Amino acid sequence: MADDGSVGQQTAGPVSADPGLMRQMFTVMHLVRVFEERAAEEYMRGNIGGFLHLAIGEEAAVVGSVFGLRPTDPITSTYREHGQALSRGSDPRAVMAELFGRETGLCGGHGGSMHLMDRERAFYGGYGIVGGSIPLAVGLGFAIAYRGEDDVALVMFGDGATNQGVLTESLNMAKLWNLPVVFFCLNNQYGMGTAVDRASAETELFRRADAFGIPSRRVDGMDVLAVHQAVSDAAHHARTSHDPVMIEAIAYRYRGHSMSDPDKTRPEDEKARWRARDPLVTFERVLLGEGIVSSDDLAAIREANLATIEDAAQFAAASPAVAESALADDVYAHPWNDDPRGSALMPGGGG
Ligand SMILES: Cc1ncc(C[n+]2csc(CCOP(=O)(O)OP(=O)(O)O)c2C)c(N)n1
Numbered sequence: 001m002a003d004d005g006s007v008g009q010q011t012a013g014p015v016s017a018d019p020g021l022m023r024q025m026f027t028v029m030h031l032v033r034v035f036e037e038r039a040a041e042e043y044m045r046g047n048i049g050g051f052l053h054l055a056i057g058e059e060a061a062v063v064g065s066v067f068g069l070r071p072t073d074p075i076t077s078t079y080r081e082h083g084q085a086l087s088r089g090s091d092p093r094a095v096m097a098e099l100f101g102r103e104t105g106l107c108g109g110h111g112g113s114m115h116l117m118d119r120e121r122a123f124y125g126g127y128g129i130v131g132g133s134i135p136l137a138v139g140l141g142f143a144i145a146y147r148g149e150d151d152v153a154l155v156m157f158g159d160g161a162t163n164q165g166v167l168t169e170s171l172n173m174a175k176l177w178n179l180p181v182v183f184f185c186l187n188n189q190y191g192m193g194t195a196v197d198r199a200s201a202e203t204e205l206f207r208r209a210d211a212f213g214i215p216s217r218r219v220d221g222m223d224v225l226a227v228h229q230a231v232s233d234a235a236h237h238a239r240t241s242h243d244p245v246m247i248e249a250i251a252y253r254y255r256g257h258s259m260s261d262p263d264k265t266r267p268e269d270e271k272a273r274w275r276a277r278d279p280l281v282t283f284e285r286v287l288l289g290e291g292i293v294s295s296d297d298l299a300a301i302r303e304a305n306l307a308t309i310e311d312a313a314q315f316a317a318a319s320p321a322v323a324e325s326a327l328a329d330d331v332y333a334h335p336w337n338d339d340p341r342g343s344a345l346m347p348g349g350g351g
């Protein structure tokens, strides 16, 4: 990879997507950006508790990959998944309310930022365990094959997850059983504060797939059109050949690992270099250059998104918090006071 983060010839990205789709992808990328900027503010105000992991800077990889799928293709992800839910069309009000821990949240306020899930839109969730979402996508791929459907499961995981044994097991099983799974590694070049070359003997992470005879490639994750093309191709391959594929998208997150990370260890000049390739700014240039949008159109998109997010934040703030008595709802198959094991650890349980 070059110093400016470009990845060989794949940087420019073919301007081959449909103009309506390009406009829509820009609109969602911007929506995700302003959603997360507002979420950061609300976290600082104390309205969002727990962890908050932002993907600011990674919007091209997130939006390009979701739009490279059919709406029914199931997705699983890491805890950095606000953009995946919004790209799938989850209501920004419900997503923000989930972050606030409110009853009106996407998961009734029980999941929070790391555990968004929208089954209706085939978004099968964010997971806090590094690598945890990978075997779940293999399971979804198995279900698709078992039922003879023609969907494709996609899992998004980070560079850090590539050193978890579960990736190896999942790649093996997906290939052995010919499962339609796209393994999408969003390589933002750090796992917490640890750079890939300090954690991985082989830094070309897409090569993990070689050992299983799975086709794989690297793509510029700052270029939404390149990501969209790569995922469309991969999904087509998985759908028609009933076989897995792996993609590694090189991107960069502008902020620290989570809101509680002061981000003091990554070099400032490195951050500046990547910010100079901001995926929204570069895509805006393409859209303007191709005559797909005018400056006025862009201003209208930005204004509408800001209004959507303002509305979402006000909705979340005005919604009731999850009642303490409901905290254990949906955790156990049996009601809280009817634990069959009668554990003494369970408030209200027998024992
Ligand atoms: C199994 C497991 N080990 C460790 C952690 C703590 N942890 C949370 S995020 C993270 C870094 C993961 O980095 P990466 O996969 O690159 O994803 P990114 O956060 O960069 O999006 C670690 C080590 C965890 N959640 N799960």
Ligand SMILES: [Mg+2]
Residues within 6 Å of the ligand: 158, 159, 160, 186, 187, 188, 189, 190, 191, 192
């Ligand atoms: Mg990472």
